[in-house]
Each structure stands twice: as structure tokens, then as C-alpha cells.
Amino acid sequence: MKTHPLDYVLSGIFITAILAAALALVVFIVAPLTRSVLGDYRVIADFMLLLLAYGLFSALVVRLLLRVRPIQLGEYSMDSSVFTYWKLLTILYRLGQGALRPFIPMFAKPLVETLFGARIGANVALGGTIDDPYLVSIGDGVVLGNSSLVSGNVIANGRIHIGEVRIGAGATVGANSVVLPGCDIGENALLMGGAMLMTGTKVPAGEQWRGNPARKWQAASRLPSDQSAAQVEAASHVLTDGDAGGQRRYFDGRVDPPSCSR
Numbered sequence: 194m195k196t197h198p199l200d201y202v203l204s205g206i207f208i209t210a211i212l213a214a215a216l217a218l219v220v221f222i223v224a225p226l227t228r229s230v231l232g233d234y235r236v237i238a239d240f241m242l243l244l245l246a247y248g249l250f251s252a253l254v255v256r257l258l259l260r261v262r263p264i265q266l267g268e269y270s271m272d273s274s275v276f277t278y279w280k281l282l283t284i285l286y287r288l289g290q291g292a293l294r295p296f297i298p299m300f301a302k303p304l305v306e307t308l309f310g311a312r313i314g315a316n317v318a319l320g321g322t323i324d325d326p327y328l329v330s331i332g333d334g335v336v337l338g339n340s341s342l343v344s345g346n347v348i349a350n351g352r353i354h355i356g357e358v359r360i361g362a363g364a365t366v367g368a369n370s371v372v373l374p375g376c377d378i379g380e381n382a383l384l385m386g387g388a389m390l391m392t393g394t395k396v397p398a399g400e401q402w403r404g405n406p407a408r409k410w411q412a413a414s415r416l417p418s419d420q421s422a423a424q425v426e427a428a429s430h431v432l433t434d435g436d437a438g439g440q441r442r443y444f445d446g447r448v449d450p451p452s453c454s455r
Contacts, residue, residue: 194348195271196280203277204284211254211285215246244292251289252308255282259310259327268354276353279325279346286326303331314362321366328355328374332362338386343372347392354392361398370407385410 223242227235264282269275286309297305302319310327313319316334321341323329328345337343343366347354356374360366364378367386372378376390379398384390388407396402401410 194280195276195351197277199277200280203281207254207281207285208288211247211250211289214250215243218246219243241295245296248289248291248293248296249308251285251292255286255289255309255327258282258285264325264327264355266356268352270352275355279353279355282327283325320368321370325355325374328357330357330359332360332364332380334363335360336365338366338368338370340368341366341370341372345374347373356392 219239219242224235224239227238227242231238259282262278264279265275267275289309290305293305293308299320303311303313303317306319306323306326306329307313311323312330314331314333314335317331318336320339321337321343323337323343325345329343331337331343343358343360345355345358354374356376358372358374358376360372360378361380361382363381364383366372366378366384367388369387370384371389372384373390373392373394375393376395378384378390378396379400381399382396383401384396384407385401385403387405388403389405390396390402391406394407396407402408403410
């Protein structure tokens with residue numbers, strides 16, 4: 194990823210300001226209370242509260258920045274001002290999320306993403322990672338599988354693509370799957386484990402997609418109408434078929450006896 198001196202200047206200014214605000218809160222307001230209540234153990238409490246304050250102030254700053262200057266969607270070069278702005282937002286929310294991690298159990302992860310701008314419904318199971326939470330919208334009852342990634346950005350060939358991601362209510366993103374910017378997953382849709390949904394892909398409601406790149410999972414083609422269900426069932430279980438005097442083996446372990454010639 195291409196960096197400029199401006200990146201260090203901007204991130205340094207904002208990180209210093211957030212840290213100063215968190216320190217002031219702890220030193221002048223929290224520390225006198227912890228000193229009287231915890232005595233010598235106040236140092237540990239003050240440090241943990243400093244992390245909490247830093248994370249919450251980081252979320253506040255990210256939300257304010259996005260309110261003043263919303264991120265522009267589209268594709269940009271690494272020399273653009275949009276890319277510089279995106280890097281600043283990324284540094285701020287990742288450091289803020291890291292500071293909040295000791296206080297957030299697994300089931301409360303959606304709350305942290307909401308603090309940094311994600312729009313998340315009720316009863317969401319978040320086992321994966323959300324990049325650019327301010328670009329992600331997740332409906333009620335969605336499941337994001339373990340180690341899945343939902344990202345509002347992708348960098349390739351020296352350019353960054355920034356786009357919103359929407360996941361409809363009741364949808365499931367399988368474990369180790371990747372959802373890239375501009376994707377729209379309909380309600381009750383299923384993205385199978387390990388799939389990669391490429392930039393700008395739309396998954397209609399109720400469909401099942403799998404693969405890399407992900408595509409709709411098609412059912413088997415229809416069999417001829419004169420083939421009975423019993424024949425289909427038998428054929429689906431056959432493993433090997435010998436000659437006329439041999440044996441027929443099935444997947445379930447059954448073996449037909451050898452045929453007898455007359």
C-alpha cells in the first residue's frame with residue numbers, strides 16, 4: 194500500500210488528540226474516584242479505563258469525520274485524496290476497535306461495529322470480520338461465519354475500489370467466505386463456506402451461491418421422464434458394476450451376490 198508523509202502527519206494529529214482527550218478524562222475525572230475506592234490497585238483500573246475511553250473517543254471521531262465528509266464511493270488511484278482519507282479512517286477505527294477488544298465478548302461484536310458506523314439489525318451472529326464498518330449494512334438475523342470477511346474496499350493493480358455492502362435479513366455468509374465492495378446479498382440467501390463474492394455482485398433473495406468466484410449453485414439437470422424414482426435411487430447408490438457374472442457394489446456397503454448362468 195502506497196503511503197505519503199501526509200498519512201503520518203494526519204494520523205499522528207488525530208491519534209494524539211484522541212489519546213490526549215482520553216488521558217484528560219482518566220486523570221482529572223476517573224483517577225480521583227479510583228484512588229479512593231481501589232487504593233494501590235487503581236493503576237490497573239486507570240489503564241483499562243484509558244483503553245475504554247480511547248476506543249469510545251475513536252468511534253466518536255470517526256463518526257464526526259464521516260458526518261463532515263462522507264467517504265466517496267468508486268475507484269481511485271493511490272495518489273488521490275480519497276485514498277488518503279480512507280487510510281486515515283482505517284487507522285482510527287482499527288486502533289479504536291483494538292482498544293475496545295478487552296471489553297467486548299464475542300456476542301457483543303456487532304455493538305462495536307455499530308459504534309464505528311455499521312448498520313446492524315437485531316440477532317446478528319458475527320463470527321467474522323467487517324472492514325470499513327461505515328460502509329456495511331446488515332439485516333436482522335444474519336449469520337457471518339467464522340473467519341469470514343465483509344469488506345467495503347479492495348485494492349488491486351494500484352487502485353482502490355470503495356463501495357457499500359448490503360446483506361439482507363436472514364442471510365448467511367459461510368465460514369472463510371469473502372464479500373467484496375458493492376455486493377448485495379438478498380434476504381435469506383446463502384453464501385457457502387469458502388466462497389468469494391466478487392466486487393459488485395448481486396445475490397437474489399433465497400439463492401445459494403458457492404465457489405471462487407461465487408456463482409449460483411445449480412441443481413442437477415432433470416432426468417428423462419420415463420426413468421422412475423426407484424431407478425434413480427438405485428443408480429445413485431451404485432459404486433461399481435461388474436460383468437454379467439460379477440457383483441454390484443453400493444455406497445452403503447451392500448453387495449449383490451454373483452449372478453448364476455443357466
